[in-house]
Amino acid sequence: MSSILKIASWNINSVRARIDIVEKFLTEESPDILCLQETKVIDGDFPEGVFRRLGYNHLVLCGQRMHHGVAILSRIPIREDRRHDWQDNGEARHVGVQLDCGIRLENVYVPAGGDIPDRELNPKFGQKLDYIERMTRWSEKCDQPTLLVGDFNVAPLECDVWSHKQLLNVVSHTPIEVESLDRLQQSNEWVDLGRQFHPAPGRLYTWWSYRAQDWAKSDRGRRLDHMWATPDVAKLAIRHDVHEPCRGWVRPSDHVPLVTEFAI
Amino acid sequence: MSSILKIASWNINSVRARIDIVEKFLTEESPDILCLQETKVIDGDFPEGVFRRLGYNHLVLCGQRMHHGVAILSRIPIREDRRHDWQDNGEARHVGVQLDCGIRLENVYVPAGGDIPDRELNPKFGQKLDYIERMTRWSEKCDQPTLLVGDFNVAPLECDVWSHKQLLNVVSHTPIEVESLDRLQQSNEWVDLGRQFHPAPGRLYTWWSYRAQDWAKSDRGRRLDHMWATPDVAKLAIRHDVHEPCRGWVRPSDHVPLVTEFAI
DNA sequence: GTCCTGGACG
DNA sequence: CGTCCAGGAC
Numbered sequence: 444m445s446s447i448l449k450i451a452s453w454n455i456n457s458v459r460a461r462i463d464i465v466e467k468f469l470t471e472e473s474p475d476i477l478c479l480q481e482t483k484v485i486d487g488d489f490p491e492g493v494f495r496r497l498g499y500n501h502l503v504l505c506g507q508r509m510h511h512g513v514a515i516l517s518r519i520p521i522r523e524d525r526r527h528d529w530q531d532n533g534e535a536r537h538v539g540v541q542l543d544c545g546i547r548l549e550n551v552y553v554p555a556g557g558d559i560p561d562r563e564l565n566p567k568f569g570q571k572l573d574y575i576e577r578m579t580r581w582s583e584k585c586d587q588p589t590l591l592v593g594d595f596n597v598a599p600l601e602c603d604v605w606s607h608k609q610l611l612n613v614v615s616h617t618p619i620e621v622e623s624l625d626r627l628q629q630s631n632e633w634v635d636l637g638r639q640f641h642p643a644p645g646r647l648y649t650w651w652s653y654r655a656q657d658w659a660k661s662d663r664g665r666r667l668d669h670m671w672a673t674p675d676v677a678k679l680a681i682r683h684d685v686h687e688p689c690r691g692w693v694r695p696s697d698h699v700p701l702v703t704e705f706a707i
Numbered sequence: 708m709s710s711i712l713k714i715a716s717w718n719i720n721s722v723r724a725r726i727d728i729v730e731k732f733l734t735e736e737s738p739d740i741l742c743l744q745e746t747k748v749i750d751g752d753f754p755e756g757v758f759r760r761l762g763y764n765h766l767v768l769c770g771q772r773m774h775h776g777v778a779i780l781s782r783i784p785i786r787e788d789r790r791h792d793w794q795d796n797g798e799a800r801h802v803g804v805q806l807d808c809g810i811r812l813e814n815v816y817v818p819a820g821g822d823i824p825d826r827e828l829n830p831k832f833g834q835k836l837d838y839i840e841r842m843t844r845w846s847e848k849c850d851q852p853t854l855l856v857g858d859f860n861v862a863p864l865e866c867d868v869w870s871h872k873q874l875l876n877v878v879s880h881t882p883i884e885v886e887s888l889d890r891l892q893q894s895n896e897w898v899d900l901g902r903q904f905h906p907a908p909g910r911l912y913t914w915w916s917y918r919a920q921d922w923a924k925s926d927r928g929r930r931l932d933h934m935w936a937t938p939d940v941a942k943l944a945i946r947h948d949v950h951e952p953c954r955g956w957v958r959p960s961d962h963v964p965l966v967t968e969f970a971i
Numbered sequence: 972g973t974c975c976t977g978g979a980c981g
Numbered sequence: 982c983g984t985c986c987a988g989g990a991c
Contacts, residue, residue: 720991745991773989773990774989774990774991819990819991821990821991822991860991916991917991961991
């Protein structure tokens, strides 16, 4: 006999500003585990009550003031594994936990990388590339069944953006970033669950800028958020969805949630 | 045959932040004219549409960036009379209009006066006193039926504050401010409508600090807002109320509206 | 407490 | 467009 494990990931762009739609999402979708990125809150101010009331009694918080911040909220037991600081600058961008079923869950928020895709002109771009390279060194040594989720801030495929041509020199879709992310993916045979369930060249976006007049009409989206699984874990996946309607909710995040179900 | 003229005054602490409760108040109370203080918006950004939709098609705006700002919104014709700048520093603190019934309506926002009740240590305190003295020079020459409303930032009577003793040295209730306001009142036989309809020593407050845990429970209020009428106009007043429940509305102003009805 | 602004970041 | 903060005012 097997059971279903449902895991969601969402760059929430401030968990406090978004608390109502997080509650709506959890109520409607009821994942066993929710991974958040960009919580933008120190652990002491995290709105724990809302999550506990909905049954998410296992909280692993990794926040900081102002920017970044990740968290894993779970209805099932999770054991904190570790927090990687791949930039070694104290930024709260990763937390990993161990599930009782033997799967490791890694939640990451890759740096956005600034506006200019040039290491010299824009140090943040170099830091982003360095971050992915250091993740790759870590990934090479991963030897357990693992699900790696989060905001990778890279849209690797042509069909991951609204216009491959117009975004070739825009941070998140430049060849140098895509190559870096490809090396990360190959370093541990990571299976891209998004494209396993919604194959290229199909349109698949997880982010739409706030700056668009009408995000749905112009549909200038990018697939910046991902769920990657080691092959053993990928085999268990039975469903994977991008919850696009969340982008149209009141006071939305610019990212939408990803959800995968596993038969374990 | 006579008709009723209903005039309201409210320090709104940002008309944009408070637009929902202003609409609620106008819908419930339906005054003919609403005088606002602390609109905190330049005229170009004033939310005119909401007022026009509710029938307030006569707008006299006197706003500035950031602070202060007054406005008169009316369902009946108003002719702008003048804007006094009693500090001569460009701050938007007064606007006066003429009504067809012969009454002049003067809407004023007296400076708060800073924290320390000392002309030397705190220049703002001196500016507040100077402001009231200059109003007094103006008031002495007023020779028309007039209603003077607004946030005077002074609670003159002992029963206008939650503790006369504890506020004797607190700006808004110091003897020097009260004496200055008394001189203003005596300069044109102004009738204090608040106390005409709700006589001392009865409790009457129009403002409760945001800083209180529970404004209603501690009830540390002050009567900072007033409606004063020349005797001819005061005789027409048939009702005057302080709308205390507005302080408990969602995202409230720290002041509540005053409403007077006149039989004209 | 709650507002405004202006800057950083996305 | 929208988050967070700091600083000033009340």
